[in-house]
Amino acid sequence: GQQLNQSPQSMFIQEGEDVSMNCTSSSIFNTWLWYKQDPGEGPVLLIALYKAGELTSNGRLTAQFGITRKDSFLNISASIPSDVGIYFCAGQLRGGSQGNLIFGKGTKLSVKP
Amino acid sequence: SAVISQKPSRDICQRGTSLTIQCQVDSQVTMMFWYRQQPGQSLTLIATANQGSEATYESGFVIDKFPISRPNLTFSTLTVSNMSPEDSSIYLCSVRLRVGNTEAFFGQGTRLTVV
Numbered sequence: 614g615q616q617l618n619q620s621p622q623s624m625f626i627q628e629g630e631d632v633s634m635n636c637t638s639s640s641i642f643n644t645w646l647w648y649k650q651d652p653g654e655g656p657v658l659l660i661a662l663y664k665a666g667e668l669t670s671n672g673r674l675t676a677q678f679g680i681t682r683k684d685s686f687l688n689i690s691a692s693i694p695s696d697v698g699i700y701f702c703a704g705q706l707r708g709g710s711q712g713n714l715i716f717g718k719g720t721k722l723s724v725k726p
Numbered sequence: 727s728a729v730i731s732q733k734p735s736r737d738i739c740q741r742g743t744s745l746t747i748q749c750q751v752d753s754q755v756t757m758m759f760w761y762r763q764q765p766g767q768s769l770t771l772i773a774t775a776n777q778g779s780e781a782t783y784e785s786g787f788v789i790d791k792f793p794i795s796r797p798n799l800t801f802s803t804l805t806v807s808n809m810s811p812e813d814s815s816i817y818l819c820s821v822r823l824r825v826g827n828t829e830a831f832f833g834q835g836t837r838l839t840v841v
Binding site (some may be wrong): 614617643644646648653654655656657661701703705713714716717718719 | 727730732767768769770771784818828829830831832833834835837
């Protein structure tokens with residue numbers, strides 16, 4: 614099946630540092646979504662991207678829809694301890710069924726105070 | 727967004743038994759989905775819950791194992807049948823608010839352990 618390659622798999626950073634993670638695929642996507650999942654909780658939508666080249670911010674988070682429509686990245690600036698969690702990218706394929714979002718394997722973020 | 731409540735939040739079940747998970751949304755939504763998240767893994771779509779008709783299952787998932795109901799626009803259930811330890815996972819209900827809207831919102835999940 615279709616796959617999203619999300620990297621890095623995990624990150625250990627110092628509080629205050631910036632973070633960058635990305636998702637790539639060999640397929641073209643119509644939509645990119647970024648989620649954060651805390652332990653014991655469901656994923657929470659952070660940012661949604663709908664157009665190639667689109668750059669969208671949500672507080673200290675910024676995400677971009679790649680020009681080729683095959684990738685997306687998420688940046689977190691000036692990280693704080695509550696940024697800890699697992700970040701997932703998700704995409705809907707161009708021409709894909711309405712239901713099926715494909716999820717990356719996640720980036721586990723750890724922040725040292 | 728929408729407020730999505732799942733029950734139970736967690737359960738420990740004996741193998742061979744079945745568990746029904748409920749998903750209640752605070753508003754009418756067009757699409758409801760059920761996902762599985764195995765320990766330390768990403769999310770995999772089980773099926774789309776269709777109101778008033780049979781759910782649409784993804785490859786690798788069958789109705790006999792994961793029967794789904796959706797009697798109205800705010801409620802759905804997923805049953806995990808004849809459970810085995812391999813069914814130990816987090817099961818997540820997800821909704822999209824409107825047709826054509828890609829953004830998916832999730833419940834808090836049901837953490838199932840089969841012993």
